[in-house]
Amino acid sequence: MKRWNGWGNVKTGYPLPAPGMNYLVDCLGALDPQPDASLEDVLRSVPGSHLPDHPLVDISPEARLTHARGQSTPDWVALRSGRVPAFPDGVAFPTSDQEVTELLAYAKKTRARVIPYGGGTSVVGHINPPQSDLPVLTISLEKMTHLLDLDEVGWTALFEAGVAGPGLEAQLAQHGYTLGHYPQSHEYSTLGGWIATRSSGQQSFHYGRIEPLFAGGRIETPVGTLTLPHFPASAAGPDVGEMVLGSEGRMGIITQARVRVRRLPEAEAFYGVFFPSWEQGSTAVRVIAQSDLPVSMLRLSSPLETETTLLLSGKSWIPIADRGLRLVGFGDPRCLLVFGATGTAAQVRRVRREAAAICGRHGGLFVGTVVGHTWQKSRFLSPYLRNTLWEAGVNVDTLETALPWPQVLAAARAIPQAIVEAAAQSGERALAFAHLSHLYRDGASVYTTYLFRRPADPDQLLERWQAMKHAASLVIQAHGGTITHQHGVGTDHAPYLAFEKGPLGLDAIRAVCKTFDPDGMMNPGKLF
Ligand SMILES: Cc1cc2nc3c(=O)[nH]c(=O)nc-3n(C[C@H](O)[C@H](O)[C@H](O)COP(=O)(O)OP(=O)(O)OC[C@H]3O[C@@H](n4cnc5c(N)ncnc54)[C@H](O)[C@@H]3O)c2cc1C
Incomplete structure (x- = not known):
């Protein structure tokens, strides 16, 4: 059964060991x-x-x-x-x-x-x-979850849009295919939701974000059905499917979606590398992202995120590994990179060899698969820690952006700093840190996690959260980042959208939504 006031299934817990709790205090x-x-x-x-x-x-x-x-x-x-x-x-x-x-x-x-x-x-x-x-x-759409058609020649699949991640992958796996879209919310988020919010999965470097995976479908709007036929590509004017991506329920209800699928990979592995500095690590991941290496994911944690993750994970092997790392000169600061390889066995071997070599040239210490596989095993479990933390008196939240490479490191430092300073205004301490997750040739997403004590008064909690979120959003704007790389706009990011789209751009979005929803009945107040 799903929790009514928290994340996930009531049966799944994520206990926090005493050293982790002491660290938070x-x-x-x-x-x-x-x-x-x-x-x-x-x-x-x-x-x-x-x-x-x-x-x-x-x-x-x-x-x-x-x-x-x-x-x-x-x-x-x-x-x-x-x-x-x-x-x-x-x-x-x-x-x-x-x-x-x-x-x-x-x-x-x-x-x-x-x-x-x-x-x-x-x-x-x-x-x-x-x-x-x-x-x-x-x-x-929770009852609309079926695979309606699988084109095994052209590798596309048509689903009812209410299908959630596990159900979608299970139906494809029966035929030897995968979509490979793994947002951390995979357990519950749905195909229609991914399209409506422009979602990005953890292995987007290999499989792509939801935008290139979306290949057409059907949207029921207040003024009729919008059918998006599937073409491998088209030069026939602006793409209406692009307008559906990120529409956040304002145009209508996506009932069916065709997606581009792939054969299940023959091999997959995740590896860990430690870097002595954030600069060396980020140069290494940029070089990998700009090479032709078929990595499937890269996630580089800042020094503070690295220490916090190791401490909160509670794995018994970590103190031993920590001693070993310090002996070979990887004490504080150090940055953890997890990278993945997905494809044929030969591709996986090549990625391991060449990515490890690039990391080595930038001061990285390749530590094999233990850290990478620990990440893989807990990739959908870590959101459960939020329940534990809340019940211990701590609120945890995340925010994300994407920026061109020249701004990435400065923003990755300035965003957590702005959060810490905003917390200090109310006499509180925040623990804020970032990682680079989705990497592109021209830039990267910066994903920030922040924790702070929750006061007894819910209004005070909201005020503090709002101050931190706003401070971080202004820093994102000042560095030329998008207000959201993957979470979408909703209500919380709506005040920042005009800055990014400009008045004319925002008018165009409004006009498109009005075409499909002239009376403004669809999800009012979201997006704009
Ligand atoms: C723990 C956690 C981890 C997350 N990790 C990621 C991540 O890694 N990557 C990422 O991209 N996001 C992530 N998210 C955010 C969230 O999961 C995504 O925004 C996701 O795409 C939402 O899908 P959903 O099905 O839950 O949509 P909902 O939350 O139900 O709805 C989101 C929006 O989409 C609209 N919508 C939903 N279905 C349809 C439909 N069929 N037709 C029209 N509109 C529709 C809704 O009206 C609403 O505006 C995370 C969230 C949590 C809580």
């Missing part, structure tokens, strides 16, 4: 965890629904609460404090395109606002109901 100060609101209390706070009966619409408090919020800090604060300002008036679970169309007609008739819902893993307020006098209908 040293960094942040003494912790004072406060109890959360109970499920019963929050269910009692769900008001009556304003939607008239419909056989496809569930107006139970349980359905409305479990679809009320996503995974952002404001979402967690709302759910954990029991102060949820708005609930959808009903949640529908269509099983076909026809039912989606029927629901859009019902919404039009009842003047309901519609929120398309995939896995609810948004971290920027995408699926939160607006506070409005008009009813809100959330349409979840």
Whole structure:
């Protein structure tokens, strides 16, 4: 069963060992965890629904609460404090395109606002109901999960868009294929959600982001069905599919999506390298990204992220490895790189040999597969640590950007610094660090994680979070970064969008959405 007020399955935990907890207390100060609101209390706070009966619409408090919020800090604060300002008036679970169309007609008739819902893993307020006098209908695609067609000649697959990561991969694997799209939220996030938010998987260096994987589909809009035929490529004017990517539910509901798939790889491995400095590590990963080496992922942690990750992971072999690394001169500072190779056995061997050699030329110490495979095993487990930390009295959040190479290192230092300074304004300490994750020939994404104590007062927590998020967002802008490399805009990034798109660009986005949704019924308040 899915947690109603946190991340993931109730059965999966991520205990934090004592040294990790002591480290956090040293960094942040003494912790004072406060109890959360109970499920019963929050269910009692769900008001009556304003939607008239419909056989496809569930107006139970349980359905409305479990679809009320996503995974952002404001979402967690709302759910954990029991102060949820708005609930959808009903949640529908269509099983076909026809039912989606029927629901859009019902919404039009009842003047309901519609929120398309995939896995609810948004971290920027995408699926939160607006506070409005008009009813809100959330349409979840959780029952639309089938593989509809597999083209084994052209390597494309057509899915219903509500399919989540594991279900999608399992259906493809039966035929020997993979999409290879692995966001860290893979367990719950869906194909439709990935397209609507321009998601990026951890092995995007090999498989590509969702944009090149998306090859057409079907979108039910308030004014009719938009069909995107599949072409390997086309010069027929602007690409309408590009407009659907990142549309965040404002154009309509993606019900079917064709994706470009590949044969399951013959071999895959993940390796670790330690660098004596952040500069040497980032030069090495840039050189690898600009070479023709078929690496599948690169993730380079800053010195502070490296130490924190090693300490919080709680693995028994780490103290021994630490002593060994210090003996060979890799004490503080040190930066951990995890890189992956995916493909044929020969390609994997080549990547291992040549990437290790590039790292060596930049001062790196190649440490084989132990660290890499530990990362691989916990890649979808680490979000569970957020539950443990919250319950211990710590809030953890992340933010991300992408910048051209000349700005990458400066931004990767300045963003955590801005967060620490914003926390200090309220007398608090924040632990903030970054890694470079998705790498490109012309730049990289900088992914920042920050932790701070959560005060007893939820409003105070939100104020502190807002101050840190805003400070970091201004630094991102000042360095020429995008406000989001992969999480999308939602409500939390909407105030920063105009800076990036310009007034004319933003007008064009609004105009496109209005074409498909003239009455503004689709996910209002998100994106712009
Ligand atoms: C622990 C964690 C790790 C994460 N890691 C990553 C990561 O590695 N990479 C990454 O890119 N993101 C990541 N995210 C963010 C999030 O998972 C992505 O934004 C994801 O693409 C959202 O998919 P979803 O199905 O959960 O969509 P939802 O959260 O349900 O919805 C997101 C938006 O998409 C719209 N939408 C959803 N489905 C449809 C549809 N069928 N038609 C039209 N609109 C639709 C919604 O209206 C909403 O605006 C992470 C989130 C968490 C909580």
